[in-house]
Amino acid sequence: MEAAVAGEVAGFLAAARAAAGDGGAPFAEVEALARAAGRAVANAMAQFGADLVCAGAGPGECGCGRQAPVHSVRSKTVATMTGDVALTRAYCYCRECGEGFCPADRALGLDGRSRSEAVDMAAAAAGREAPFAAAAALIEEIGGVRVVSAKTCDRVVKEVGGRARQIMRADAEAAARATPAERARRWDRAATAYVAYDGTGVAMVPSETEGRKGKGPDGRSHTREDKIARLFTQTGRDKDGQPVMDKDSSSFVTTFEPVGPFSAQVAGEALRRDVSRAPRLAVLGDGAVWIWGMADRLWPRATQIVDFYHAVQHVNELADLLKPHLGGERPKEFAKSLRDLLKQGDITGLAAKARQVAVPEDLKDEVGVKTAYFTKNWHRMQYAKFKAAGYFIGSGAVESACRSVAEDRVSRSGMRWTVEGADRVIALRALHRSSEDRYAKLWTRPANPPALAQAA
Ligand SMILES: [Zn+2]
Incomplete structure (x- = not known):
């Protein structure tokens, strides 16, 4: 490893000197050399770390509790942000169970995985915001290495989106289990909590809308409705006295499921956010009857407002x-x-x-x-009164929830989704756009680890 690193550094220094000797190289060229050398050094280090773990691991304990002897040495490749890393490690086999495994993979957190978590983070980030092919190209263009294909990016986003959904569900369940005291938040006396509803039709592959009536020219539906709720708070006003949404106060609930399960999810999120104890509470919606039925049941004292727009x-x-x-x-x-x-x-x-x-x-x-x-x-629709009382009556910020969480990503021209696929992409975006950094719960490591201590 040290030779590989030293070789890269020496190569960079020589190339930089040579370029400077020609009467000066553009900085862009120097930086490109430096980044290529940096990637090679980082890759050599990752390989070194993997080799250390692989050499030290095994034989391992089988799930049954018995020691499984080393059976053979096997190799696999793991994609990282700086290129592939090879794992050559012991493969253990338990005769009793007929199960085989690599202890090193477990130690490395790479059991059954062929990508590092950093790769998944990048694929999830880019694929969350852009179509998968564009996302894969974006990562390559910025990082200088082809890390994932469009197909892999698709798979990662769906997988991580599934975890996002689990986190939202688990958070709501934890809120339901908590005591009122544990759930209690400190509310500013001037605060208003809002639950704003909207929905958007997402274009589906034919099998997802079979037999559903709709507004299409053929009398059939080609979309499925994604229901979205945005919970947020408002405390301050601007200089004209208009209400201002509190920064980082939004969280989202989204699903393709029917009203029943959707209300349950919204109720869970509202509980988590202690919404019913807010000094004031308003429910904003587009006028669909079920929204008000849900509001009557969950928050009878809330002010109900039909979104002005x-x-x-x-x-x-x-x-x-x-x-x-x-x-x-x-x-x-x-x-x-x-x-x-x-x-x-x-x-x-x-x-x-x-x-x-x-x-x-x-x-x-x-x-x-x-x-x-x-x-x-x-x-x-008592808009003059609502405005005088300082309520939002429906604003760009409220309206944009659908666009930002769903439409911007899943409603681009020509896109056709499965319900599960669209749901996971939207869930990932919803968690990402929610306050309290809940997105970080998707990962085992912080995005920016602390710097290494200087070697003596
Ligand atoms: Zn066993």
Whole structure:
């Protein structure tokens, strides 16, 4: 190992001197030489460490408790961030059980693995943010070594995403087991906790949507709904008095499962975050009935708010429907006056104005349904009052949860997913974007280990 390292260092020094002797090398060239030498040195060191463990390990204890004698010497290759490392180690075999294993692999934490944890961390990070082929290329471009293929990156993200899901589940279960005192958080008296709901359709491979009715032109569904909840807090206001989301206060719950299991997950996360003891609590949603049913059951004292931007969309739809029948009023002004009424929270006025329009008989039902959306939710649309009381009524930050956690990654053009695949990618992103550094729980080692002590 020392010879390999010394050789790399000497090679670098010679190349750097030669380049400088030519009248000066661009720094980019020097840096590229240095990084190549650094990778080679790091790889030699990793090989050295692996060799030490391999030489010292075995014979080993079988799962049955018996000593398993060394049977043979076997080799395998492990991908690391600086290239491959070869493990040549004893293979032990227990005759009683008919089981074989390599004690060195266990000691190295590489039992059944052909990649270092650093490789998995890189693949998970890049594959979490970008399509797998682009992610693999990105790692190679930045690191200078081809570490994973697109296929491996895919596999790592799904595997780590599965662990992310387990961590979220375990955290919620731990919260359910904890006593109220253990769960209690210190709440700022000015704080408001929010539970904001949204959902997004993710395009699926045909087998995942077979027999499901949907809005597609053929009457079938080609997507599955990913339900998302974002829990966050708000304490401060900006200089205009607008509420500001507390930094690093978000956590996410996401699933393709139906409402029942989803509510259970949201309830678990809310418990973990001690949401029900927040000085104020608000539930924000797009108006889907089940959301309010869930809110009534879990947090009866919460203020329920229909996300303002969803409500505006509904206003625009209603205005479009009524547009051809307005008589004298201009469509643009009509739509604006409906939106103004909405902003004021004058839902009765809004509904009355819509009903005043004389529509043909065959349109009456549809207008009725669209108007009922407002009258049913009137108490959740008191926007002027909500604003005066300092509540978020739905903002870019709330809306962007779906985009950031799911759509940006899984809804790119041409993508088709399995439910499990999309779920794991989204779970990984959800954990990564959640506060309290829960993402670190995925790994056995901290991302940045402490520096080595200087050798005497
Ligand atoms: Zn055995």
